Structure formats: C-alpha cells, structure tokens
Amino acid sequence: MAVALDKLSPDLREQRLREVEAAVARHRDKPGALLAVLKEVQGILGYLPEEALKKVSQGLELPLSQVYGVATFYTLFNTRPRGQHIIRLCESAPCHVQGAREVLEALKRELGIGPGEDTPDGKWSLELVSCIGVCGVAPAIMIDDQVYGNLTPDCIPGILASYR
Amino acid sequence: MRFYRAHVLVCAGTNCSLKGNRAVREALIREIEGKGLGEEVKVIETGCFGLCEQGPTIVIYPEGVLYCRATVEDVPELVDSHLLKGRRVERLLYREPTRPVAVQTVPELDYFKKQVRVVLRNCGIIDPDSIEEYIGQGGYTALAKALAMKPEEVIAQVKASGLRGRGGAGFPTGLKWEFGRKAPGGVKYVVCNADEGEPGTFKDRLILEGDPHAVLEAMAIAGWAIGANYGYIYIRGEYQLSIQRLERAIEQARRLGLLGQNIFNSGFNFDVEVRIGAGAYVCGEETALFESLEGKRGEPRIKPPYPTDVGLFGKPTVINNVETLANIPPIITRGAEWFRTLGTEKCPGTKVFTLTGDIVNEGLIEVPMGITLREVVYEIGGGIPNGHKFKMAQTGGTSGGCLPEALLDVPMDYDQLAAAGSALGSGALLIMDDTHCIVDVARCFARFFLHESCGQCIPCREGTLQLYHLVDGITRGTGTRQDLELIERLSRTMYVAPLCPLGQTAPLPIMTTLKYFKDEYLAHVDSRVCPTGTCRALATGHAAD
C-alpha cells in the first residue's frame, strides 16, 4: 500500500515533499499543466494527500479549490492511499455481455473485498471502471498499467498469483 | 534500408499483446537468430490487423500467409517449416467458419474482401516505430503537397471531399476548418481528440498504435490550413502503448524536420504535444476536453461560442477525431473526387467499425459508408457463434441505439442510422445473441451514464440517476408499468435539457430497447419473469401469454 504521508519518517517525508516541489517546478511554465503535475505527484507519493495538493496549489499559483476539484474529478487520481496494485474491472456493456459479472464474482471471492475497497494487507484495491478500450478481447481488467483480456473466472487466481 | 527475403509481421496491438504477442515475437527473433536467418528474415512489430479474436496474428511475406493463435511453443515449427523449408504450417492457418479449408493468405480472407482500407492503410503493414516505413508508403507527401497549396485551396479540397467528423457527430470537416481559418486572431490551435472512451470503441487506439504518423501529418496540414502553429493530442491515460508510439513518432518527425521550423522550406512552423487524460468519459466532449487540457475539471462549456471561435485557452481551435485526421493525407494526395467514389453521397468515404460481443470475428474493420448491418455481421463478422441467434446490435457505442433483427438491412451512415432511431457514433458495434436479457443490458447502459455524468448540470446529474433506479428496479422485480411510462417521460426531457451530448444521448439506448423489445420489459414488470434467466431476482422462463 502507498504509505500515508504522515506515517513516513520525518526525513523521508521531507524528501518526498521536496520531490513534489521539484515536479511542480518542472511544469510551472507550461500552460494547463495541472493534470500532468498531479500524475507525477501521485507517481511519487502513491496518492494525492492534502499537503501535496497545497504544494501544487502554491507552486502553480492556482486556488486550492481548483487543485482539489481536479484531483477528485478524474478516476485515475486518488486522494487517499490505495492498495499496492489497483485492479480496474471494466463494467461497460461489451465486457458485461461477455461475462464481466462472473469475473467480478471471482475477484471478490479471491480478494475478499468489493468494488471501491482495499484489502487489509494493503496489497490490492478493486475498482469498477468504464470502458478501457480493449473490447475486442472482452471481458477485461487492468492491474496498474497491465491489461488482461478474454477472461474467465478461472483465470483470476493465476493472474493474482503472478503478483505475489 | 536493408533487403530481406522475408518479413515476419507480428501484430503488436494491445489486444494481441494480451495474448502474449511479445513472448511470441521474442521467441521468433531467438529462433530466427538461432537458425542463422537473422540476415535474411526481418521480424517487425506492426499495428493491429483487426482480427483481435484470432490473436496473436502473424503474417509472413512475400507469400502473405496469415497465422493465427500462435504460441511460443509453435515458433520453432513455424521457423523450421515456413522460413527454413518453405512449407506452410497448416494447423496454424486461419480457418473461416463458413469454409471447410484453411485460408492461406491475407487477401483470400472473406474478412478482408469487403473491406476498403483508407484509414487503416498502414495498420498491420508498416512498423509504426519507423518513420521511414511510413514515408515509404507515401507518408508526408500530402503535407508537402498541402504546403505548396494555398490554405484556402486545402480547405476547399477537404470540403469537396465531403469528409465528416468520425468522432460521432458527423460535422463536415472542411467547414470546421473554414470557420477556424476565418476566425480572427493570431494564435490558433489544432487539437486531436484521442480521448476515446465510448464503450465498445477502440479504433482510435489501434490507429495510433499502428500508424501514428498519419495523425501527425494530418495535424500539420490542418495547422497550415487554419493558420495554427501548435497542436495538442489529448489522449486517455489508459492508452499506454499509443502514448509511447506517439511520443516516438513526434521525436522522429522533429528529427527529419517534418515537425518544427520552416517545414519543407515553406516558412511554416508546426509542433505537436501529447497531453494525457486522467480518466473521465466526458472529456471526449470537445469543450470538456479543452477544460481538461487547461488543467481544470472536465466540465463541458455552454455552446455557442463554438471552439472555432473560442476554444482552447480562449483561442480559435479546430478539434478533430483521430480517424477524421487519418483520412486527411489520402484526401490531399488522391483528391476529393477519389474520396467521393467511396461510401454514400452524403457520407463519402469509409468507416472503421469495432465489432464486439457475440460475433465470430471480434475486432476492427474498415468498410465503405452505407454498408448494411447484415453484411457486417454475417459476411465480415462471420455471424453469431455457438449456434445462437442474433438478438440485437447496438450501433455507436453505449450512447447509440439498439436495433433488432428487422432492421439488419439498414445502410450504415450518419443520416440513415439516425433516421432508424439509432446513431453511427464512433462506429462501435455491439452484437448480442438471444441468451442476453435486454433489461439487464439497459441497466448496464444506465449505470454507465450515471457513473460518467460530470455532475455539472441538473438534468443529466439527476436524470441519469433516476433512469438507473427505474431500470434497476425492473431487473430486481420491483418495476411497474408506471415505471415504463416514467422512463419515457424522463427521456423526453433528457433529450433536450442537458448541457452536452452525454446527458442528451443517455436515454437513447434505453428508449430503443424499450421500443423494440417491449415484450421483454413487460414480462419483467407484469409477470416478474426474466425470459433469459439473467435477472437473478426474477423467475426464469418464458412469460405466460
């Protein structure tokens, strides 16, 4: 799991926040760079804590309300720490008619959590998302950046095991 | 460039990469090197072939033999037999469901016979990471030609071609460019909309993965035509491979001076930047996309003013879909008249469709506008698998309408599908057989819009929620005839009241299922029966008459 910022050691915390400031500085002069900055910050911290959003707000000279508004609008941003791996299951129609419901059941069974939840060990998060654009091989899931397609419930244990 | 006696093309589209194409490609290279054929045989990663269901696909030239579903274990035999001994590996050849014998080569396939590849001209043929191969196929000559023309002449040619926006709205591209050209102001932008989020659609991803330079070339032509020197490609964050390919293509084009300063000594400067989205379907709407590019929440703007007057950063902006842009270079090089020989009078050209659901050949096809749904489903798509019956096709993705079997002969273009109460939209075709419950699928559509509504305007925010609850209730056995009336009344409001097309189209898929499959809804509300047994809260079986 991404470690919450206030749980880091003071040194590490300082270091991470400096990295955040550097990322903000790199994009300062680009018009409309907020999404790119938040993506980088999430890459550094694993999520977007309030403190980081404040740094972004100051660095880009944007109101904190706008920064928070953007951070909560897009599904790829998280304002709380999530599991080490995020599983995104497509629930749109092409995947739905090809058996996404059964794949979801298998994921719930294997992980012991439902959509929007994280496993207690911080290893996994499960999300339902709209179309991820691989409908030719529906039903599909994404684990972090990796896409898996043509799934059946039987595929799930093997895929999860490859992350252990 | 070196000469090789054989080229082995391995599909590197995302769909095939899910089926282990990378491992197969690496095994091929290892095996070819191991057999000492490295000097004679070249292995190339190429864009999607369209036959996603059959992946990973491999084509070996000069014979053009198509191999399907090859695994790493098959590689030694492929190399030993085909490349070393010149014998085809029968068991890996593509088999068409309608023919007993294996199909040997690419042009023989029924799948390709009705296809006309304009947009996909290079997909599956060139190495998308090689600008030289793109140029070898005639790439960037359209840009050279356009730069020798007056901007007004370029616009006139695009107008004459009759090209209409392939993102879904079908607005005439030449007219849009003309508005952009005539808008006052020194700074203008070209934006490529690659925020493909319509469920069932993956054409833009495959175009960008297979032929990224086509889009860059077209953007530069658009820039010259309207007087813009900078372009943005807004692409969804999930499309990792497309992003990589685009970044590489931009670097290569800059290196050869096909992007940058004084292109072809014309005095014209143009450069392109990729911007990555962060997950929001609504950002495919053009003004929401501008908001997102400006670093804000992707909430649509009120129109007018239109983007060609007040667009990105408040400047005049021409925004085109990936597929629209990919049509531009051939229109410039081959002319408007040639383009008009394809498709229908009001919708010239081709359309890329993505076939998904219960169909034998799931994947990507390009056909002339005006082809019928029946031809696509049965002749190109190979029909419905597992002996089931066709039930319905949804055209245009989740925001499109559902058509029953009686409408299979409707010609598919913007106007004729709209007249049939559906939409061409992005070209997604979701085929469903008779094992699926229509209400359950309608619930899935409603859930999508509820999830993706940006929440800015009330008719959409509340309307999508109420629609979902109404349809959900029917699948749970609590629906009534009154609910069906409510759905219709709510839909009438939603067709007109929301701010942007997301809310305005949300009722369409649900209303078409209600129109064409009313009996099935009635079975759910009157008899509490789900005829297909999909809705678990209800009884299974056929409703009593």
Added chain:
Amino acid sequence: MKSLEELEKIRKQAQEALKVREGQKPVRIVVAMGTCGIAAGAREVMTTILEELAARSLSDVSVTQTGCMGLCEQEPLVTVEKPGQPAVTYGNINAERARRIVAQHLVNDAVVGEWVVATKR
C-alpha cells in the same frame, strides 16, 4: 526536411525494402537450404544474393529457400524462375557465382550455361 526531393529519396529507399510485403513477385530465386546446402555455403550465397539485389534495387524479385533437393553433391543449389521461361537450377554456387547469376541471368536475361544442372518447364 527542406524539399520534396529529400522526402522522395527516403521514400524510394524505404519503398524498395517494403516491396517484399506486396506479395509474391513474378521473378523468384530459390536457394536450397537443407543441412547439406548450408554446410556447403548456401547461407553465404543467400546473403550475397540479397545484398546484390539491394545494390541493384531489384525489388521485384522474391527470394525464398527450400529444403534439400537430393542433389547434395552439387550444393549449394540456386534456382531462378522467370515468367514464361524455364526454371533454371544452378549447382556448386558460391558468393562470386551468385553475383554473376544476378548480373547475367536476372538483369541481362542470359542463362549462365556452365553451372546449369537442370532446367524445368
């Protein structure tokens, strides 16, 4: 990129290399590449032919290989097939001879009689 000529140059080069993907060509060169052929030097003959075709921009020729023909004694064997002409098989070919076959037989249409082992209609 400053001129159309510059673009044309890249295009021509790339186009030649891509021609192999346009399908079977009327003219074919078949190199026997069984174990015996390779042991006798067929690999070198093959690469020489490819280099020679590239140097002369003869992209309308497809080069394929085949297994052992049974004439191991005469390896490496090279067969040239041109439309409307009998297929000619040459024996005991090395890199030098391969170059001459390309120059004489392919370009000038003159069969190199001294190395012919078989002709077939």
